[in-house]
Amino acid sequence: MLRNGVLLVAGVLLTVFGLVDLAWLALSEVPRTEGGLGYTTPLALTLLGLFVLLPVGYLVLVLFLLTNGLTMLRRESRSLRNLLSLIAGLGLLAAPIACVWLLISGSAAGVALAVLIFFLTGYLSACFLVVLVYAWVYGRSTAKVVPQAVVILGAQVINGWVPPLLRARLDRAIGVYRDTLAAGHPAPLMIPSGGQGSDESRPEGQVMAEYLLQRGIPGEQILVEDRATTTEENLRFSAQIQNDAARPGPAVAVTNNYHALRAALLARRLKLDIEAVGAKTAFYYVPSAFLREFAAVMLGHRVLHAVLFAPFLLLVAAIFGMWLILDG
Structure with a gap:
């Protein structure tokens, strides 16, 4: 919130x-x-x-x-x-x-x-x-739930393979998976989520699934979501896959740290039982990436911000009117 x-x-x-x-x-x-x-x-x-x-x-x-x-x-x-x-x-x-x-x-x-x-x-x-x-x-927060599923939010793949930005998300998701097992809980489902963009040769979800397999995640624990084109679709489609797999309960969505808050805000708006956690990101990349997130958050609450900024507009209008009167 x-x-x-x-x-x-x-x-x-x-x-x-x-x-x-x-x-x-x-x-x-x-x-x-x-x-x-x-x-x-x-x-x-x-x-x-x-x-x-x-x-x-x-x-x-x-x-x-x-x-x-x-x-x-x-x-x-x-x-x-x-x-x-x-x-x-x-x-x-x-x-x-x-x-x-x-x-x-x-x-x-x-x-x-x-x-x-x-x-x-x-x-x-x-x-x-x-x-x-x-x-x-x-x-920088950690999940406070025992996840029944770990959703990895997709990002652009380059030449059919995972770049460092996406690899950080996958490695953090693998860490959540292994921590859940180490605590004595059942293995959560791993749901790599992402469709194929116009500049991508393969769906992001499939590429991420191959990475998870290479890092030792059992294939039966991986359910690919390969249609999503936005963060909201990542969350909705992945939640549907989790429901279809009959694994009710909380899920953890893994993304980069600059994106975790907006993912959590979207999950709350969609009424999904999902917490978001962030993975480390190269420092030089964060400012531009965070500015995109800030713009998305502002647009997602545009009505609220219009109401909050309205008094300032009224004050500007009053100054304009007073200046015209004094100037006249």
Whole structure:
């Protein structure tokens, strides 16, 4: 549930405020009185620190995204999905420049648009922070159930074989399988899930099944799903295969760590008894991949975000109207 991410980030920020307050009380000789210096200074110091750190953090983020985008250009294909970190870095670099230019223009439309860009950038940044923190935590969690099935979510196969990204998912799934056996539980079904894309010579599910066989997973424990083209289809079709095999009970979906949260959100929306766990991913690949996940999560909750952002739009409209009146 995304609200858990909101609560997590809020808890971290409140903890920071609390620690600053305690540190101030421990180091300061000023008595603490309500409304006095001892009460307001910790908050003021924290806000001052944020005021100084936010622009620095913003610049560091822009440089990181631009550098990562160039790395993706060197190591991966030049597809749109691999250019997302570069595009995001350029967008963040252009946003404050556009705001200053629009404010200097002095027109009502320019000022309103600058305020809109400011609010939109701030809102998306806050949402990004929530999803980033929650995805980081969730992607490193372990399954809390005894799985009756392990679903391996597919990814692109290259030249008919598994690339490192997909291999990480398969190895994590094999680890879950072996851990279940070591704990004395029945062997779970292994369901490699993925259809054949237009740029693939074979269905992903079949290629993954061969990898599992080569790593010692018994063939009778492997049930291939080879029709899915999206994460939602991976989950739905695999759940149907598990039901057809008469193995009711919880399942574990294995994917990469940046993708685990969205897989869990989809499983919850589909009312499937599935937990998601993440496998390690090459660091340079994560930013662009996570930006895709963030966009998918935002689109999946677009009505909610439209409602939450509506007050900002009303404020922009009010500023536009007031500017026209004052300018007139």
